[in-house]
Amino acid sequence: MNATATSSLQPARDARQSAGRYSGWRLFLEGLTGQRGWPQAWAKATPRPRYRVVVVGGGGQGLATAYYLASEFGITDVAVVERGPIGLGNVGRNTTIIRSNYFRPENVRFYDYSLRLWAGLERRLNFNAMVSQRGTLNLFHTEAQRDLFTRRANQMRLLGVDAEAVSRGAVRALVPLVDLDNGRYPVLGGFLQRRGGTVRHDAVAWGYARAASAAGVDIIENREVTGIHRDGKRVIGVETTRGAIAADTVCLAVAGHSSHLAAMAGLRLPIESHVLQAFVTESVKPLLDVVLTYGAGHFYVSQSDRGGLVYGGAIDGYNSYAQRGTLPMAEEVAAAALTLMPALARLRVLRQWGGVVDMSMDGSPLISRTPLDGLILNGGWCYGGFKAIPAGGMATAHLIACGTPHPLAAHLALERFAAGRTVDERGLGPFPYAH
Amino acid sequence: MLRIPCPWCGLRDEIEFRYRGDATAIRPAGDGGVDAFFSYVYERDNRRDWHLEWWLHTGGCRRLLEIERHTLTHEIRSVRDSAEALSARPAAAR
Numbered sequence: 464m465n466a467t468a469t470s471s472l473q474p475a476r477d478a479r480q481s482a483g484r485y486s487g488w489r490l491f492l493e494g495l496t497g498q499r500g501w502p503q504a505w506a507k508a509t510p511r512p513r514y515r516v517v518v519v520g521g522g523g524q525g526l527a528t529a530y531y532l533a534s535e536f537g538i539t540d541v542a543v544v545e546r547g548p549i550g551l552g553n554v555g556r557n558t559t560i561i562r563s564n565y566f567r568p569e570n571v572r573f574y575d576y577s578l579r580l581w582a583g584l585e586r587r588l589n590f591n592a593m594v595s596q597r598g599t600l601n602l603f604h605t606e607a608q609r610d611l612f613t614r615r616a617n618q619m620r621l622l623g624v625d626a627e628a629v630s631r632g633a634v635r636a637l638v639p640l641v642d643l644d645n646g647r648y649p650v651l652g653g654f655l656q657r658r659g660g661t662v663r664h665d666a667v668a669w670g671y672a673r674a675a676s677a678a679g680v681d682i683i684e685n686r687e688v689t690g691i692h693r694d695g696k697r698v699i700g701v702e703t704t705r706g707a708i709a710a711d712t713v714c715l716a717v718a719g720h721s722s723h724l725a726a727m728a729g730l731r732l733p734i735e736s737h738v739l740q741a742f743v744t745e746s747v748k749p750l751l752d753v754v755l756t757y758g759a760g761h762f763y764v765s766q767s768d769r770g771g772l773v774y775g776g777a778i779d780g781y782n783s784y785a786q787r788g789t790l791p792m793a794e795e796v797a798a799a800a801l802t803l804m805p806a807l808a809r810l811r812v813l814r815q816w817g818g819v820v821d822m823s824m825d826g827s828p829l830i831s832r833t834p835l836d837g838l839i840l841n842g843g844w845c846y847g848g849f850k851a852i853p854a855g856g857m858a859t860a861h862l863i864a865c866g867t868p869h870p871l872a873a874h875l876a877l878e879r880f881a882a883g884r885t886v887d888e889r890g891l892g893p894f895p896y897a898h
Numbered sequence: 899m900l901r902i903p904c905p906w907c908g909l910r911d912e913i914e915f916r917y918r919g920d921a922t923a924i925r926p927a928g929d930g931g932v933d934a935f936f937s938y939v940y941e942r943d944n945r946r947d948w949h950l951e952w953w954l955h956t957g958g959c960r961r962l963l964e965i966e967r968h969t970l971t972h973e974i975r976s977v978r979d980s981a982e983a984l985s986a987r988p989a990a991a992r
């Protein structure tokens with residue numbers, strides 16, 4: 464839909480591009496000298512006292528915003544300020560699922576734009592992000608649920624997006640380990656989006672960081688933003704643990720910490736922070752080649768290329784910034800896993816972790832201006848902002864560069880709450896702990 | 899696992915309770931105006947700090963409790979019955 468989105472990697476803007484292109488040929492040549500010739504992927508920037516744009520938060524959304532500002536809109540006077548090292552936030556904690564199987568038309572269009580950007584991303588960034596469109600399969604267990612999924616599939620197909628309702632037999636063929644006749648929620652069929660899948664999350668952070676740096680963006684790590692400077696109704700920069708940085712535009716892309724940062728500017732947001740956990744088992748031979756979602760039991764799973772089963776469920780359920788999960792949810796998710804796929808009982812869980820997700824009041828994200836001039840918000844991603852990194856970055860860069868919302872993200876503005884135009888996929892109402 | 903000291907049932911595991919959200923969001927009077935209602939329904943302090951919140955003891959006394967809990971450490975520093983909590987608030991804020 465956005466023609467500019469398909470342009471190829473931009474030419475080098477400064478000497479940093481000397482990090483060079485990655486290729487099979489280069490890998491072979493470096494192999495001859497013990498792989499010692501690789502320079503660091505992105506430059507350690509020497510921060511300047513002022514930038515045209517300061518992006519707070521070096522997660523996927525912040526890095527993609529900076530990259531598209533430079534590569535798509537020619538704005539290279541940009542710094543990304545990250546309190547830790549790149550990639551330790553949710554971008555490196557999620558379960559890596561990409562899909563566009565939403566119900567609301569504006570959501571389908573936005574997330575499908577992201578899916579199309581994912582499909583060409585590795586070439587564009589010159590980075591192997593292991594984009595794998597292996598298909599996402601949602602199970603249904605009642606006739607009412609089947610009608611709902613069919614309606615959703617029809618809605619998506621009307622918008623030109625792939626979706627299929629598949630039979631019980633087809634589910635058995637796709638995921639033989641599923642106990643279709645389990646006593647809790649016997650499986651009637653599934654809802655398949657073949658273009659959905661997974662992407663290696665760390666590589667997304669590193670790939671965008673490298674490409675943004677090559678395009679002229681300063682990536683400033685280990686520097687926490689501790690305040691937001693205002694001149695009346697205008698934001699003019701940020702305070703950090705190592706001094707102030709002035710900026711014409713400050714963009715918050717801090718995921719679970721959105722309210723905390725907004726409070727520094729005196730704003731309250733329609734957001735609550737909650738913990739979402741994920742788990743990974745020991746590695747086994749291939750046994751699952753789609754992303755499988757069991758909504759009735761709050762369990763979803765995929766198998767990583769390394770062989771581990773990566774799985775998760777619902778949020779822990781009460782406000783938290785703790786970045787670690789609690790045991791009751793770990794148990795609930797494991798119970799759902801075993802109901803659906805009893806064979807998993809033989810596997811050991813290797814690791815478990817949690818991330819702080821910014822649950823918005825309608826379950827949809829915010830890419831928005833704010834009541835303060837010069838302050839842009841990218842947040843409210845809930846548990847689904849990884850898949851939206853390319854589209855979210857593009858739309859946020861568009862908003863910063865053009866001053867007007869990206870046509871596919873206009874519905875994500877803050878004003879929607881007061882105006883009564885919430886984008887509530889599931890019709891749950893303003894109860895983030897229930898989303 | 900949170901362990902919540904219910905004033906009626908004693909120290910109980912978190913799984914007996916259901917979270918009911920921010921206890922500082924207070925419904926404005928009927929004629930409070932659109933801004934006040936918008937703020938009540940949608941805006942939250944969402945503090946990385948002490949947080950006042952409602953928990954329903956579904957698996958116990960079924961009373962609604964007002965709990966003060968830290969959102970970073972999960973430490974609980976006060977628990978009281980909602981009746982007591984509400985009577986301590988100014989009438990307009992009940």
Ligand SMILES: Cc1cc2nc3c(=O)[nH]c(=O)nc-3n(C[C@H](O)[C@H](O)[C@H](O)COP(=O)(O)OP(=O)(O)OC[C@H]3O[C@@H](n4cnc5c(N)ncnc54)[C@H](O)[C@@H]3O)c2cc1C
Pocket residue numbers: 519520521522523524525544545546547550551552553554555556557558559560561686687688689716717718719720724739740741775816817818819820844845846847848849850851
């Ligand atoms: C367990 C789990 C599973 C998930 N699974 C999926 C999934 O399968 N599919 C999907 O689409 N989404 C998923 N998500 C959601 C997704 O990970 C997030 O919505 C998305 O990563 C958020 O955007 P981000 O990458 O920019 O966030 P982050 O990577 O969290 O970036 C925000 C950054 O801001 C930094 N920051 C915070 N405060 C400050 C400050 N004061 N100063 C400077 N920097 C600061 C943080 O350190 C962090 O690096 C999952 C999330 C979790 C936790």
Ligand SMILES: [Zn+2]
Pocket residue numbers: 904905906907908955958959960961
């Ligand atoms: Zn009780």
